[in-house]
Amino acid sequence: MSFLANIFARRQQSSSVAKDRLQILLAHERSSGGESGESDLIRQLHKEIMEVIARHVAVDQDKVQIKVDRGSGCSMLEIDVEVPQELSGKRTS
């Protein structure tokens, strides 16, 4: 139904298209883009965490994933580092 509604609505209701486009765009920009304080913080965290890890292990930059989920109550910072296989043995010695 919503598919049909969209087809018929598109011609008259350009405002709802505008609203949808904005909501998608801003959801993306708020979490990743721009010069907002939060993204500055994330960039800084990313850099410093990488420096600490690099001091001990050689890690490929591409194998690190950092994600932030902004919730209403709190935000989650998720850091996923892929460590090379041979290291798990070496570390214990």
Added chain:
Amino acid sequence: MSKVLVVTSGKGGVGKTTSTAALGAALAQSGQNVVVVDFDVGLRNLDLVMGAERRVVFDLINVVQGDARLSQALIRDKRCETLSILPASQTRDKDALTSEGVARVMDELREKFDWVICDSPAGIERGAQLAMYHADMAVIVTNPEVSSVRDSDRIIGLLDSKTKKAEQGEKVDKHLLLTRYDPARAARKEMLSVEDVLEILSIPLLGIVPESEDVLKSSNVGAPVTLAAPTSLPARAYFEAARRLSGEKLEVSVPVEKRGFLDWLFKRDA
């Protein structure tokens, strides 16, 4: 307790200067001491909109750099004696403003006035950040149009991170002023509605200023719309917005002109 208010938007041409002049005048007309400060260095226009362009001798930069005293640069409005303007410089560039100098001038203004209203330049660069840095409150001027809403969202992010309040772990009190609104087009779903913009930006609504020829007519003659056409729809919207800024709880309504039957018959869409 004096308040520093920044009028900002990110995007240019949405009505920052018009709104600064109109809100400043409306607050001053209610008897409060108001100064409007133009931060748009190099592209000053607040003096022109306020009709004070031929009375500018010293400007914000002269005061910031210590070349003039604040009292020498302030221009008192001829129509409303509780309203003053501190103009920006037209010739110097924005790097002439130092953060320390601006801080000193803002402190001095706080002592003299109930309201210090800063007209921000467009953009998100240094000039805009200096204008918002000392603010207790912010009016975000937004048009019901995609690029303006997007830029307002960006500015809200900056207000939450690059202001003195934010650095102290507090929040700037943010208000949305929707300008150039056309209720008829919004009703036909050709324009983002008030509800749409509020849902996207999620900050409280200060007022809805309708698109109106009275705004241009007022700036043509160099007067805030609240002084030049006090009974017009935009002026009424600004008066109500000013009362809300002063703390009154007033319902925000979509401004519509009351028309007679014949007007309605012949000028439906006018």
